[in-house]
Amino acid sequence: MSNPDKEQELNELRGRVRELESELGRGAGQLPTEFSASGYYTAYYATTGFLLGGVAAMSSLLLNVIGSLLFEKNPLELIRVYLTFPMGEQALNYDAVDNGVILAIGCCLYLATGMIYGVLFQIVLTRFTADSSLLRRFMVATLLAVAVWLVNYYAILSWLQPLLFGGDWIVERVPWWVAAATHLAFGWSMLILYPLGRYTPYRVTTENS
Numbered sequence: 001m002s003n004p005d006k007e008q009e010l011n012e013l014r015g016r017v018r019e020l021e022s023e024l025g026r027g028a029g030q031l032p033t034e035f036s037a038s039g040y041y042t043a044y045y046a047t048t049g050f051l052l053g054g055v056a057a058m059s060s061l062l063l064n065v066i067g068s069l070l071f072e073k074n075p076l077e078l079i080r081v082y083l084t085f086p087m088g089e090q091a092l093n094y095d096a097v098d099n100g101v102i103l104a105i106g107c108c109l110y111l112a113t114g115m116i117y118g119v120l121f122q123i124v125l126t127r128f129t130a131d132s133s134l135l136r137r138f139m140v141a142t143l144l145a146v147a148v149w150l151v152n153y154y155a156i157l158s159w160l161q162p163l164l165f166g167g168d169w170i171v172e173r174v175p176w177w178v179a180a181a182t183h184l185a186f187g188w189s190m191l192i193l194y195p196l197g198r199y200t201p202y203r204v205t206t207e208n209s
Contacts, residue, residue: 041199045126046119048197049190053118056189057111063185064178078182079106084169085161092169114186117148121190122197130198137191145187149180 065075074080083091083106124144129137153171162168 040127042123044199045122045197049119049122049194050115051118052122052190052193052197053115054111055193056118056121056186057114059189060114060182060186061107061110064182067178067181076103076106078174078178079103079110081170081173082106082110084165084167085157088165089167089169092173117186118190120144120148121187122194125190125194126198138188141187141191142184145183146180148187149183152183153179 061078064078068075068077080091080103083102086109121141121144125137125141129140132140153174153176158168158171161170
């Protein structure tokens, strides 16, 4: 087959491809429509906040463990006190809770709580401070962390734990400054991590681009 015949056959094939693409509603050479979120992508930020919240909770727990060692306390004393919410006063009994499994469950519950609050922090930071200065984001994260601490301890636990378990061990046994520092460590960790969860639309790269 001569070169002109090959060129003619190639042009016929190209024409047939264009016809098939047109029938499929794509148009000649047009790529599939790219997905791009319209407006604020709440589901995405809730998902990334859930994941980053777990990391922030790890850093908060690590800070508490180090602080406990500096003050010659049990490194997981905070977890033991938090376990009084599902277990009551029994959680403070070292003979009853002196095993790694229960403390490991307590750590998992702590991380799970951080993941839930991570959704709140990520949505607030990305929705209201995305284009703000670092100072403004720092102030928002700090105020939100303090607000979560006050609501958790004094608006919920102060009456809910006595109602359900007959004691107010978390508020009584965790010094206010330890509780505040723990929440601030979480909030500041979310501040550092939140850019990792920012939504960036995926762009298809073509040979022409």
